[in-house]
Amino acid sequence: MSNNNFQTVPSENKLGEEVELPPLADIPVIDLSKAKGTQNERRELVDQLMKAGQEYGFVQVINHGVPKELMEDTMAMYKEFFHLPYEEISAYITNTTNLTYENNKPTYTRDTNRGAIGHGLHPLEAQMKTWPEKPARYRKVVAAYVKEISKVALKVLELFAEGLGLENKYFEVERSDNAYFKSYYYSLCSDPTSTLGLLTHADVNLLTIVQQDNFGLQFLKDGKWLAIDVIPNALVFGVAAQLQVISNGKLKSRDHRVVKNPKTSRLSICIFVSPSRKCIVEPAKTLINDSNPPLYKSYTYGEFMDDYLTKMGANAETISTYFKL
Ligand SMILES: O=C(O)CCC(=O)C(=O)O
Numbered sequence: 001m002s003n004n005n006f007q008t009v010p011s012e013n014k015l016g017e018e019v020e021l022p023p024l025a026d027i028p029v030i031d032l033s034k035a036k037g038t039q040n041e042r043r044e045l046v047d048q049l050m051k052a053g054q055e056y057g058f059v060q061v062i063n064h065g066v067p068k069e070l071m072e073d074t075m076a077m078y079k080e081f082f083h084l085p086y087e088e089i090s091a092y093i094t095n096t097t098n099l100t101y102e103n104n105k106p107t108y109t110r111d112t113n114r115g116a117i118g119h120g121l122h123p124l125e126a127q128m129k130t131w132p133e134k135p136a137r138y139r140k141v142v143a144a145y146v147k148e149i150s151k152v153a154l155k156v157l158e159l160f161a162e163g164l165g166l167e168n169k170y171f172e173v174e175r176s177d178n179a180y181f182k183s184y185y186y187s188l189c190s191d192p193t194s195t196l197g198l199l200t201h202a203d204v205n206l207l208t209i210v211q212q213d214n215f216g217l218q219f220l221k222d223g224k225w226l227a228i229d230v231i232p233n234a235l236v237f238g239v240a241a242q243l244q245v246i247s248n249g250k251l252k253s254r255d256h257r258v259v260k261n262p263k264t265s266r267l268s269i270c271i272f273v274s275p276s277r278k279c280i281v282e283p284a285k286t287l288i289n290d291s292n293p294p295l296y297k298s299y300t301y302g303e304f305m306d307d308y309l310t311k312m313g314a315n316a317e318t319i320s321t322y323f324k325l
């Protein structure tokens with residue numbers, strides 16, 4: 001489809017400054033199949049994951065067990081979705097950005113720069129009934145995808161728990177049984193230094209999982225932007241704010257953004273694993289002692305979502321300040 005079908009809605013993406021197109025970040029790539037390997041292999045895997053979470057806030061995960069066909073089919077389905085005539089999907093448009101992650105009505109926006117569909121995932125059976133029905137296989141494909149990604153997310157959270165010295169199931173159930181979904185279609189842009197696909201922000205949830213088909217995702221490390229590589233069939237995992245708090249600052253959530261691509265469009269599929277609203281989030285008690293005092297306060301996730309998100313935009317600095325004791 002040509003971009004002519006895209007409706008123009010106010011764009012937040014015009015920049016006053018030039019966007020840097022930086023080098024690729026050398027972020028760790030971890031082989032999740034090693035979680036079932038020998039004790040040494042598993043220990044090595046946990047060490048790599050912890051290093052990634054501490055130094056980069058992002059990690060590439062391969063051999064994660066999500067079937068390749070399902071990943072490809074989900075990508076293909078979203079390509080179709082973002083090329084459907086706008087009117088066919090417009091029933092899903094809401095005027096607000098769904099920052100609380102709990103709005104039952106999916107949000108759908110599309111302009112010349114970007115298309116984005118977002119909706120809830122929990123509880124899955126109920127939320128599914130609100131999702132788009134075009135393409136016809138939308139609900140079936142996305143439900144299957146979400147179930148598979150959720151399994152991997154729990155495995156990775158178990159490894160983080162191990163690396164932090166917490167009980168294996170620390171992140172289950174209420175710390176991770178909420179989730180939000182978003183897929184983006186970033187149209188190509190002949191001059192990627194003049195505009196952004198997604199403005200700089202930090203994720204407010206627990207753990208973010210991204211499948212992407214092209215370059216564009218970048219994160220900020222020590223004041224420098226670094227680009228995240230595209231590895232076929234890999235999933236990108238990002239440490240988000242609640243994981244930083246629970247780890248008492250050991251794992252770091254990083255500011256990130258999406259730059260436009262001059263040669264091709266980019267599609268991403270993102271799942272934001274989150275605590276439930278009533279879940280009390282705080283630095284894990286076993287990580288706290290006289291020489292490691294808590295850096296962050298204790299709050300319920302619902303309180304945070306209602307209070308913080310209505311007041312401030314989310315970036316690593318404002319999030320850290322909000323939680324700091
Ligand atoms: O499109 C992407 O790859 C990242 C999206 C993202 O960072 C977000 O929605 O929080």
Ligand SMILES: [Fe+2]
Nearest residue numbers: 201202203256
């Ligand atoms: Fe993000």
